[in-house]
Amino acid sequence: MKRNPKGVSYSDLCKVCDHYFGEARQSGSSHRIYKTPWPGDPRVNIQNDRGMAKAYQVKQVLKAVERLTALNEDEEVPGDVER
Numbered sequence: 001m002k003r004n005p006k007g008v009s010y011s012d013l014c015k016v017c018d019h020y021f022g023e024a025r026q027s028g029s030s031h032r033i034y035k036t037p038w039p040g041d042p043r044v045n046i047q048n049d050r051g052m053a054k055a056y057q058v059k060q061v062l063k064a065v066e067r068l069t070a071l072n073e074d075e076e077v078p079g080d081v082e083r
Contacts, residue, residue: 005055005056009051017061032046036064043060044061
């Protein structure tokens with residue numbers, strides 16, 4: 001996805017978004033909108049362009065996944081370390 005954001009199918013991008021952000025809060029129109037734990041950008045709003053995802057939206061999803069991953073890493077509490 002990072003190397004070729006123009007070559008990502010819409011269905012593959014939907015699977016990635018569903019995995020990281022849960023079910024879309026809106027999916028009945030031409031757009032699928034996902035809820036994120038932060039306000040504003042990067043937004044997760046994708047649309048089908050004749051079976052393909054739009055490249056700029058793929059890039060937004062990648063940024064959102066990176067941000068979500070960083071948030072989750074900050075929340076993790078380290079376990080006991082054996083000495």
